[in-house]
Structures are given as C-alpha cells and as structure tokens.
Amino acid sequence: MSKKRKILLILILIVLLLGIFGFLGKSKPVAEPGIVASPKIFAHRGAIDQFNESTITSYKIASEQNVDALEIDLRMTKDNVLIVMHDETIDRTTNGTGRVSDLTIREIKSSVTLGQYNGEITMEEIPTLAEVLQTFGSKQKYYIETRLVYGETVMEEVLVRVLSEHHLLDKEIVAIQSFSEKSLEKMAVLAPDLRLTLLFKKGEFDLEKALAVDFPVIGMESTDASVEAVNALHSQGKEVHVFFNDLETLEEQQEKMKELNIDGYFTDNITFTKRLLGE
Incomplete structure (x- = not known):
C-alpha cells in the first residue's frame, strides 16, 4: 500500500472517529420545570369515558372527581343561544340532525344525546x-372554547353577557x-381579566x-409537543396545555x-391522568 493511500485511510478513520464521539457526546435535551407547581387536569367535554360528552351528568361526574376545570366547547344556535357542543352538527352525538347554527334552541332541545353507561342506553338533553x-356556579372552574361562526366573531359578546349574568x-x-386569534383578541377587549389560550x-x-403572540397559554396536540418546544415556551413564562386526539x-x-x-392535560380519562400525576 502506498504512503499516500495510508495517509488517506488514516484521515478517513480520524473523521469517522470524531463523528462517532461527537454523536455519543451529544446529550439529550432535558425538560425544564413547568410553570405551575402541579399540572392541571381539565375534563375534556366532561367525564366522557363514563357518560355522554358535553352533558350535565358528564360534567357532574368530572366535578365529583375534583378536576381543575370543566372543558366546554361552544356552538351558537340560529337564535343566538350558546350551547355546549363540540361538532358543527348535532348528528354524531344526538338522535337529531342539522348544523347547530341552522337550528333554534327549541329545535336543539327536541333532540337528546345518546350513549351507554354501565351497559345501559343513556339519553340527556343538550345543555346551554x-x-x-x-x-355549578362559582364552585367549579371552567375552561371555555370559543370559535368563529361562519368566519365571524359573534359568540364572544353573548359569552361575556352570560358569564356576567352568572357573576363569573x-x-x-x-x-x-x-x-382563532380573532376570537381571543375580541375576548381580550370584552373581558380583559380572563386568561386566554391560543390553540x-x-x-x-x-x-x-x-412565542410571538401575546397570550399566556399555548395549547397543542400531544404529538406536536417536544422538549425543545415546551422548554422554549416555558422560558417565556407561557404555560403549555396539551390535548390528545387518539384515545x-x-x-x-x-x-x-x-x-x-x-402544565395542563385536556383528558378523556380523568382516573388515569390523576393516577399518572400522583393525585
């Protein structure tokens, strides 16, 4: 083997060794402490692993399990009443059909949610x-989700009025x-004292x-969360609340x-989350 070939092989070996040691020397990012002392548990649409989602009974079960807040999705009816409903339509969760925004509250109340509990069919009204x-009054905390109605911020004023009427x-x-940033920006004007979360x-x-938006809490789906992202948000004093799409x-x-x-879990299984967090 020629001298030049030997030198070349030695240089290649050195480069390979430096790469290996560099890879091994890289430490895995370490999660920084959270903003809150104890992570919060939010009952996602109530105790939906135990009863029909977004119903009074489902929220009662969750409340009895001492969650930190009841997570509530809002939709607005044709006659401007805020109901507790996740979907645009009532088709999936009730025995009725139609878009919430095309139905009056009277029409909404003619349908019931359907589910199973302890092996029995359950039915309950869709609550406003x-x-x-x-x-629940002020004995329970609430984590309320707003959304645009046909692209417009129209439910926010109604929401503030309802909260005001209940002294909440x-x-x-x-x-x-x-x-929706538009919705949160409007809420910031109408109810500046309330904490806002951008999802x-x-x-x-x-x-x-x-990092750039002026909201104290950021919400994301669990598969989008990483130690780098959570650390970066925590470094700016922003809480991180996570939801889970795959049961x-x-x-x-x-x-x-x-x-x-x-800092917060939107959970569909309160029992598991409390056990995980040692509560």
Whole structure:
C-alpha cells in the first residue's frame, strides 16, 4: 500500500472517529420545570369515558372527581343561544340532525344525546352554557372554547353577557381558549381579566408564532409537543396545555407529556391522568 493511500485511510478513520464521539457526546435535551407547581387536569367535554360528552351528568361526574376545570366547547344556535357542543352538527352525538347554527334552541332541545353507561342506553338533553353555569356556579372552574361562526366573531359578546349574568367574569374561575386569534383578541377587549389560550390544531403547531403572540397559554396536540418546544415556551413564562386526539394512545402520550413537564392535560380519562400525576 502506498504512503499516500495510508495517509488517506488514516484521515478517513480520524473523521469517522470524531463523528462517532461527537454523536455519543451529544446529550439529550432535558425538560425544564413547568410553570405551575402541579399540572392541571381539565375534563375534556366532561367525564366522557363514563357518560355522554358535553352533558350535565358528564360534567357532574368530572366535578365529583375534583378536576381543575370543566372543558366546554361552544356552538351558537340560529337564535343566538350558546350551547355546549363540540361538532358543527348535532348528528354524531344526538338522535337529531342539522348544523347547530341552522337550528333554534327549541329545535336543539327536541333532540337528546345518546350513549351507554354501565351497559345501559343513556339519553340527556343538550345543555346551554347558562344551564351548565347555573348547575355549578362559582364552585367549579371552567375552561371555555370559543370559535368563529361562519368566519365571524359573534359568540364572544353573548359569552361575556352570560358569564356576567352568572357573576363569573373572574380569571380565577374562567379561562378562554380558541384556535382563532380573532376570537381571543375580541375576548381580550370584552373581558380583559380572563386568561386566554391560543390553540394549535394537530400538525399545525408553529413555535415561532406561539412565542410571538401575546397570550399566556399555548395549547397543542400531544404529538406536536417536544422538549425543545415546551422548554422554549416555558422560558417565556407561557404555560403549555396539551390535548390528545387518539384515545388508543392517550395513556402512552400522557406519560410522554409528564416527562416534558407540561402544565395542563385536556383528558378523556380523568382516573388515569390523576393516577399518572400522583393525585
């Protein structure tokens, strides 16, 4: 073997060794402490693993399990009443059909939610936001999600009026979340004392935007959460609240979120989450 060839092989070996040692020397990012001392548990649409979602009974079960807040999705009826409903239509969760925004509250109340509990068929009215607030009052905390109606910010004024009527315009009792910046900006004007959370849809999380917006809490789907992103948000004093789209992987994902020191869990399984967090 020629001298030049030997030198070349030695140089290649040195480069390979430096690469290996460099790779081994890279330490895995460490999760920084969370903003809150104890992560919060939010009952996603109530105790939906135990009763029909977004019903008074579902929220009662969750409340009895001492969650930190009841997570409530809002929709607005044709006659401007806020009801507790996740979907645009009532088709999936009730025995009725139609878009909420095309139905009056009277038409909404003619349908019932359907489910199973302890092996029996269960039925319950779709509640209005006012009915939920009247049921629990200030004894329970609420995490309310707003959304645009046909692209417009029209439910926010109604929401503030309902909260005011129940004496619940209190940041210690009510927090507002939304995927819509427009909605949150309007809520910031109408109810400046309430804490606001900007949500990001699954696969659409934007760390640069999350750091730049003037909201104290950022919400994201669990598969978008990383130690780098959570650390960056925590470094700016922003809480990180996580939701879980896949029920089959919920427990596995929540265990991963615990390692990242997130600040809040939107959970569909209150019992598991409380056990995970040692409550």
